[in-house]
Amino acid sequence: MTSAPQLPAELWLQVFSFLSWRDKLSVRCTCSHFRHLLDKSPPLWRGFSIVLRHFSKYNRPFWRSLAQRHVGSVSVRSGKKKHLRQLSTWLPALHALRLDDWREGGVDELKLFHRLQRLSITSCSSPLKNLDFLFPLSRQLTQLSLCNVQLTCASSHLLAAVSQLTRLTSLVLHHDGSLRVPTLSGVLTHLTQLKHLSWTMITYRTLSHDFFSPAHLTGGSTLKLSDLQLLNYDAVVTQDVLQPLSRLHSLSIFHLYSVPGPTCHLQTWLSSLPQLRNLSVHGGHPLAVYADFLPSSLLSLTLCVDLQPEDLQVVSLRAPHLEHLHLEPWSSSSNLVRLLPQLFPHLRTLRIRHHHVSDADFLQLQQLWHLDTLEVLDSYYRPDPTDPSLVVYEPSPRLLQLISDLQKLTNHRVRVITSSHRDPLACHCV
Structure with a gap:
């Protein structure tokens, strides 16, 4: 039998391409030959992300292996400025970086990363005094996420800094309510390429008429924005306010209160978005209150709300072509899973909890003839x-x-x- 090292390298690389990240790392530890093959083959590590926590434990061979693999996505936990300098020395071509629990008041060392495109800063233990560190990145950043970050600067300074990032396609800003931005009009005016926006809405009670209306829009123009996430939402809105969003394809609403107010604002949103394909609703009113307003264009639906079996029947009539369903009802789902094959025969992906679901109902999912992926959301037991x-x-x-x-x-x-x-660079709010 031919020994492992004597087989052609191309054959081993083909085999390694089918392995998960964890398995690749395990194989890499088996012998120096495999370690050399894996480390010298950057395509095998495309999309690979690594979490760095204790920098004092990393030696030169460790950094050299990351550099050889062209690792481009890194999450730094409990980091300091000196760690970014070290990171820039070994991985100067880094394109994605997350700073989790950043320990200092500034991040000026980010200017050392000339190819950085994705930046996420979350759960900082020290307040960020300003956002001047964003200015050197204005011509390269395409994705920016600020989540659970203490900002001691004025909101005008924040908007000025973010508005310089004219190449942004994705902006995430989650905060505790301390940030006061009356309207998103100014941000949207400058970020003309923005497609994904995730924003905390806890400070808003009524959305102004120009809330989503950037200055460059005239007449019946609409935004390029295709994906909108609103956290802690409970604001009054009118159809006129939502006119610039008429081409929105994806909407996620995370309600502020589990016990909603007297008015279901989601009805207005759904009535104003005729081209909506993806809808995600967390909390708020029971599904029955707005089920009749669901657009027929829906292909993907996430429901983490109070609902009854008869509500799903309404959904199946309103969205007959649904292909992706994420179902986490507040009440028991035992009487719901058995209905899915009949109500949503076109499902391709399904996410459910299996506790309290009978074995027969679970196995009945075989009748979803187009189903290719099932995700079980409660994989634990006592x-x-x-x-x-x-x-x-x-x-x-x-x-x-x-x-x-x-x-x-x-x-x-x-x-x-x-x-x-x-995604290790994504925040955990959504």
Whole structure:
């Protein structure tokens, strides 16, 4: 039998291309030959992200291996300025960076990264005194995320800094309500390429008539914005305010209150967005209050709300072509899962919780003939009924058996996911 090192390198690289990141790292530790092959093959690591926490433990061979793999996405936890200088020395071509729990009041060292395109700053333990560090990045940043960051600068300074980033296609700004920006008109006026916007709405009670109306829009013009996320939302809005968003394709509403007010503002949103394809609703009024307003263009729907089986019947009539469904009702889902094959026969992806769902109803999902991905959102169990505090965060034996049975029934057509993998640069608010 031919030994492993004697096989052509191209063959091994082809095999390695099918491995997960974790498996690649495991194979890399088996021998120097595999380590050399993997480290000298940057295409195998395309899209790979790494989290760096304790910089004092990283030696030169560690940094050299990252450089050889052309790692371009890094998350730095509990970092300081000196760590960014070290990072820029070894990975000068870094294109994506997240600073989590940043320990100092400024980030001027970001100017050392001349190819940085994605920047995320979240959960800083020290207030950011200003955002001047953004100005050197104005010609390169395409995505900016500021989440749970203490800003001691005035809102006018924030808007001036962000408005310089004219290449931005994605902007995320999540805060505790301390930031007062009366309207998004000024931001949208300068960020003409913006397609994704995620904004905290806790300070707004009524949206002004020009809230989404940048100065460069005239007449019946609309924004390029296609994806909008609103956190802590409970603001009064009119159809005139939403006119610039008539071409919006994706809307996510995270309501401020679990017990809503007397008026369902979501009705106005849905009536004003005839081309909406993706809708995500978290909290607020029960589904029954706005189900009749869902546009027929919907292809993807996330519902983390109070709903009843009859409400899903209305959804199936209003959105007959639904392909993606994420269902997390506040009440038990035991009576809902059994309805899905009949109500939504075109589903391609489905995300549900399996607790309290009978085995028969779970296996009945085989009748979703177009389903290719099923994600189970509650992959944990309590092995000892006498000790409810003991929780094992992995699929239970019962769930694993159900998954196996479902895959056999579908001839392994359905891929079942029991642990989601988030973008390490994304915030955890949404």
